Amino acid sequence: MEFSTEFDARIGHGDVTLTERDVELLRAIDDHGSINAAATALGRSYSRAQQRIVELEAAFGELVTRTRGGSGGGGSQLADRARTLLSQYDRLRAEFTGVAETAETVLSGRVVDRDGELATVETAASTVRALVPEGGESVRLTLRADAVTLQSPTESPSADRTSARNRLEGTVSDIDAGESVALVTVDIGGGVSLSALVTDASVEKLDLRPGTAVVASFKATATRGVPAAR
Known part of the structure; x- marks a missing residue:
């Protein structure tokens, strides 16, 4: 699912x-x-x-x-x-x-490897790949909620079968339903929460609720970083 x-x-x-x-x-x-x-x-x-x-x-x-x-x-x-x-x-x-535009996940981390603008960043939750310009090891990453895909842990494809190489396991902690869409908050560990958007119809159809285990995946190109303020 x-x-x-x-x-x-x-x-x-x-x-x-x-x-x-x-x-x-x-x-x-x-x-x-x-x-x-x-x-x-x-x-x-x-x-x-x-x-x-x-x-x-x-x-x-x-x-x-x-x-x-x-x-x-x-x-x-x-x-x-x-x-x-x-x-x-x-x-x-x-x-x-x-x-x-208003629901972004912000992650603080440290660049541990780099291939041009594509960097590997250690965060409190996990290691992620992101687009980060050169300018220091400490960075601040942002990720829009509409760039995140949630999947069942048992049916999530392996990293080599998808372009969304960033994959973080977590559990749904909150669902804020609007007129047509819902903002789903996922606890991914390390005191970090990730935001994702789904339609209200999908929340009902897929039985998303607090406590549901999910895998949050997103592309490195959708994750943007800037040097952290000192």
């Missing part, structure tokens, strides 16, 4: 999920008046774009109203359901972004 929080606003229905890429396609259809023109504008295959619309409509209902060619020519336009989904997506993205 995976609790994905690395941000890509998503709206799910059954096994089908409306993603940012789908939103781009729907908006291109609205702008260009046909699936073919939308696919061309986005540099995508028409057949794949058409197939994706069919998949989305099987889950969400009619999204695109198609008109056959004739004296006025054919084309496509968005159905009301598609415009409702786009509005829901925009609200979800806005809430994610707003919370993420």
Whole structure:
């Protein structure tokens, strides 16, 4: 079981999920008046774009109203359901972004190894990889909550099978639910807490609660460091 929080606003229905890429396609259809023109504008295959619309409509209902060619020519336009989904997506993205900009994890540590700007930093919780410019051993790391992915310890992939090489085990200590998203606080040891974002629906579906064991993973490129103030 995976609790994905690395941000890509998503709206799910059954096994089908409306993603940012789908939103781009729907908006291109609205702008260009046909699936073919939308696919061309986005540099995508028409057949794949058409197939994706069919998949989305099987889950969400009619999204695109198609008109056959004739004296006025054919084309496509968005159905009301598609415009409702786009509005829901925009609200979800806005809430994610707003919370993420204020919810950051801050870790203090010491650089113990370096490969250019990519440094290995010892913190009170664990050793992590981060982007740290040269300028001293003591550093302050920051990590946005929307860059963290939470996973079950029993199903978390090994470090060599994911680009998110930073992996910290911990337990959920608090869940602050908002209108659409929840800020999950994870105790990762050493007196350090890590923040992650999930949708409220995912909290319920995945049964996240205080005491749930998780693995928090995040990419080194999402972890930024600066020299600590002296």
